[in-house]
Amino acid sequence: MKFDIITIFPNLFEGFKKEALIARGIKKKIILINAHNLRDWTHDNHKTVDDKPYGGGVGMVLKTEPIYDAVQSLERKAKSAKHKTKVILFSPRGKKFDQKIAQKYAKLDNLIMICGRYEGVDERVAKYIADDVISVGDYVLSGGEVPAMLVMEAVSRLVPGFIAKKESADKKDHAQYTRPEEIKINGKKRKVPEVLLSGNHEKIKKWRENL
Ligand code: SAH
Numbered sequence: 636m637k638f639d640i641i642t643i644f645p646n647l648f649e650g651f652k653k654e655a656l657i658a659r660g661i662k663k664k665i666i667l668i669n670a671h672n673l674r675d676w677t678h679d680n681h682k683t684v685d686d687k688p689y690g691g692g693v694g695m696v697l698k699t700e701p702i703y704d705a706v707q708s709l710e711r712k713a714k715s716a717k718h719k720t721k722v723i724l725f726s727p728r729g730k731k732f733d734q735k736i737a738q739k740y741a742k743l744d745n746l747i748m749i750c751g752r753y754e755g756v757d758e759r760v761a762k763y764i765a766d767d768v769i770s771v772g773d774y775v776l777s778g779g780e781v782p783a784m785l786v787m788e789a790v791s792r793l794v795p796g797f798i799a800k801k802e803s804a805d806k807k808d809h810a811q812y813t814r815p816e817e818i819k820i821n822g823k824k825r826k827v828p829e830v831l832l833s834g835n836h837e838k839i840k841k842w843r844e845n846l
Contacts, residue, residue, distance in 0.1 A: 636665070636666050636667070636741070636743070636744065636745075636746070636790065636791065636794045637666075637667045637669070637718070637744065637745045637746070638666065638667065638668045638669070638745075638746050638748065638783075638787050638790075639669050639671060639709045639745065639746070639747045639748065640668070640669065640670045640671065640748050640750060640780075640783050641671050641673055641702060641705045641706070641709075641747070641748065641749045641750065642670055642671070642672070642673060642750040642778075642779070642780055642783070643672065643673050643674065643684055643697075643750075643752055644750075644752075644778065644780055645670035645671065645672045646670075647670075647780045648668060648670040648780070648783075648784070651668075651784050651787075652668050656791070656792075656797065656798070657787070657788070657791065660791055660794075660797050663796065665791075665794055665795075665796045665797050666787075666791050666794060666797065668787065671705060671709070673697075673701050673702065673705060674701070675705075676700075676701040676702075676704040676705045676708070677701050683698070684697055684698060684701055685697050685698060685752075685753055686698050688754065692754070693754065694753050694754035695753045695754060696753065696754050696755060696756065696757055697751060697752060697753065697755070697756045697757060697760075698757060699757040699759050699760055699764075702749055702756070702757075702760050702764065703760075703764055705749075706722055706747060706749070706764055709745075709747050710722070710747070713744070713745045713747075716744075716745075718743075718744035718745040719742070719743045719744045719745070720743060720744065720745040720746070720747060721740065721743055721745075721746055721747070721766045721767060722747045722748075722749070722764065722765050722766050722767075723746065723747070723748050723749065723765055723766065723767045723768070723769050723786075724748075724749045724751070724756065724760055724761050724764070724765035724767070724768050724769070724779075725748065725749065725750055725751055725768075725769055725770070725771070725779030725782040725783065726751060726755065726756070726761060726768050726769070726770060726779075727770050727773075727774070727775050727776075728768070728770065729761075729767070729768035729769045729770040730767065730768060730769055730770065731770055731771075731772070731773075732769050732770065732771050732772075732782075732785070732786060732789070734789070734805060736767075736769070737786070737789040737790050737792075737793060737805075738793055738805070740786070740790045741790050741793035741794055746786070746790065748779070748783045748786065749764075749765060749779065750778055750779030750780050750782070750783055751778065751779045752777070752778045752779070769782070769786070770782075771785050771786070792804045792805065793805055809843045809846050810843075810846055812827040812828070812831060816832065828842070830842045
């Protein structure tokens with residue numbers, strides 16, 4: 636699975652790529668993460684990616700042309716590699732991301748993600764360039780980079796080989812305890828539920844299902 640990210644802050648992904656399961660997935664060549672600088676697709680000396688909004692209003696808006704050029708060039712590469720590809724734009728007004736969408740994306744070969752910044756992105760990107768407009772929740776962030784990391788974390792887990800124990804890849808977790816059996820918190824003794832110490836696997840399974 637190849638993730639292409641179009642962003643004005645590609646360095647934000649450096650740390651993300653270097654640690655934990657994501658780093659291992661990259662090393663094992665199960666996933667590939669390419670963060671592209673949107674400014675590379677500008678054609679003026681100032682490498683302009685934003686402009687004032689039509690109709691007035693505060694702040695700046697990301698322009699369509701560099702994004703369009705970036706998507707076209709990445710799509711061309713995907714096409715020549717015969718990759719199943721989708722282009723997504725992050726927006727707080729998009730469709731809410733969930734496990735079902737993650738499963739759908741995990742079946743692709745290539746996910747191209749467009750990260751907004753400032754006051755957002757020229758609406759023509761949502762209307763005519765992106766296949767999906769995705770929100771990661773009902774709050775407003777300052778950019779699409781954290782949503783891109785969130786989508787990559789959820790989708791990578793579902794790519795075959797990424798998680799060693801496949802059965803845990805798309806399960807929600809249940810309450811977990813580890814040693815010690817008893818610990819003092821604010822002066823009170825807090826114990827691990829008795830059933831988990833019982834060794835009775837049937838009972839433990841039921842307890843977990845009923846949480
Ligand atoms: N007023 C703008 C908000 C811009 S926030 C609007 O309504 O679209 C700047 C960028 O951060 C957005 O373009 C988007 O890419 C990203 N972003 C902010 N909140 C988000 C959310 N909840 N889900 C996905 N992307 C988000």
